[in-house]
């Protein structure tokens with residue numbers, strides 16, 4: 001009887017052991033599948049003009065190195081699993097020449113160049129008809145205002161404030177049809193213009209525009225070309241802007257959370273109809289917003 005009980009408990013133990021083994025291997029499988037498909041935290045790497053280079057930087061210390069590209073400080077994010085490995089997320093201007101480019105990385109050894117490669121890309125052309133021709137060929141009296149607003153825009157995009165960033169993924173700021181992609185070579189009323197520096201999302205006037213990630217409102221305005229505009233700073237030179245708004249619901253200095261309303265879609269400034277012109281900027285450079293969106 002005692003022997004039988006021992007045998008039964010031994011069998012029970014073996015069964016239990018097998019179950020533990022199964023559970024353990026299931027856990028391994030589950031963990032492995034999570035490891036293979038982690039939630040994205042970074043934008044897609046696309047090393048072309050208007051794209052993003054993700055450059056790995058190894059440091060001997062556990063604090064992030066400082067890197068500059070074209071004298072603009074770049075965003076640095078910690079590697080998700082490797083200690084003392086950092087990544088510079090570098091915005092590549094639309095007008096750069098393909099080939100080797102360099103970051104200047106400041107470390108305890110001094111300033112060291114770290115190279116990355118930019119491939120060529122040709123963006124399609126788009127012809128547009130703007131009803132108000134003054135918005136395509138401004139009058140001489142418009143020029144001082146345009147110049148001042150241009151400088152204010154550049155200053156806003158070059159703002160650099162440290163924020164610890166875990167993810168750089170963005171949600172779309174409004175619902176609607178993506179009507180005009182980033183980078184198009186635009187010809188308005190038969191006059192060539194600067195390439196398209198944002199993503200257009202067509203939506204009815206009054207559609208809410210939300211913050212695609214938390215940040216601080218660093219500037220708002222009503223500009224000749226951009227119309228009513230909001231600049232949102234997510235930290236480390238990662239700045240997004242929202243143009244042609246009908247109404248603005250935030251003020252400079254305000255902290256906003258992801259999903260909070262910034263304003264509504266409109267057609268203020270130079271626009272063919274109600275839409276949001278959405279720009280994303282890194283190290284003072286406008287890059288393709290679609291690289292940050294996984295919807």
Ligand SMILES: [Zn+2]
Nearest residue numbers: 198199200277
């Ligand atoms: Zn646009």
